[in-house]
Amino acid sequence: MIKQPPALRKGDTIAIVCPAGNIEAKKVEKCISTLKQWGYNVKVGFTVGTQFNSFSADDKERFYDLQNMLDDKEVSAILCARGGYGTSRIVDSLDWRIFKRYPKWIIGFSDITVLHSTLHTKLKTASLHASMANEFNKGDVDKNENLLSLKKALAGNKINYKIQADPLNIAGKVQGQLVGGNLSLLAHMVGTKSDLDLSGKILVIEDLNEYTYHIDRMMLQLSRSRNFQELGGLIVGGFTDMKETNPPFGHNVKEVIRTYTAPFNTPTCFDFPVSHGDENLCLKLGFTYDLNIGKTVTLKEI
Helix, strand or coil: CCECCCCCCCCCEEEEECCCECCCHHHHHHHHHHHHHCCCEEEECCCCCCCECCECCCHHHHHHHHHHHHHCCCEEEEEECCCCCCHHHCHHHCCCHHHHHCCCEEEECHHHHHHHHHHHHHHCECEEECCCHHHHHCCCHHHCHHHHHHHHHHCCCCCEEEEECCCCCECEEEEEEEEEEEHHHHHHCCCCCCCCCCECCEEEEEEECCEHHHHHHHHHHHHHCCCHHHECEEEEEEEECCECCCCCCCCCHHHHHHCCCHHHCCCEECCCCCCCCCCCCCEEECCEEEEEECCEEEEEEC
8 A cells, every 4th residue: 555645735845955966056946936936835955056076965965964854744745956866875874764654745756766666665655756946947837737747746636647649559558556767767776675566567767868778778677677577557758868879779769668568568658748858747656547558648547
């Protein structure tokens, strides 16, 4: 049974931290002001606006900032300001005892996939795969579908998405818990305490700036581990800014991914609006959904 943190109400507090890479303080200002416009209080961690090499701070400080927000009973949600790299360096040190008693929403994507997977495997708690601070700097926030989807999810609204079908889709219907995130991080966590049990699950994947053969290697790693053949369904988001070797690998990303689900006739859809690119709709990980892949693709929260 997956625990669902309470929906947020006006006056609740959202904390902002950087458990991985750094971000300039000025790039978080629009995020802070928008969250306040939505009716929330904001608490900014000390790792926002700081830098230590490629991280926001050293491992000890990043751990301490995130741990403080996890333990703070006045905080109802934690928005990770950016991804990058570094969450896996601190995740095993986190103390979840207070969080278990007072669960809260963890928000983010990319490197934050480590937290999402840990929450699912270790704590059986739902989380939000969603945009982070930089998204608030992109045009009119009131017309930004990515941010509007996050706003609705925080308020407790159910998710119901419908997209056009891709010719390479594998049709089918499945109901299951939604898990996943960044493919590189999912492969990175194989064999660790955060490794996901994929049996009967709907897996969502996306990635950024990888060679095509890297995608094949990571999919191969997932397929060789645990129970990939028992996967319920696969949602393939955007694979942004992909690169190719010379000579080329010989198949594009969609073709590569399809080779790992076609043998099992696993319902698979491509080009779902979740990515490092322009489209990154909010998903409630851990929740149960109906996935229907046919002439159109629908993902409906149960």
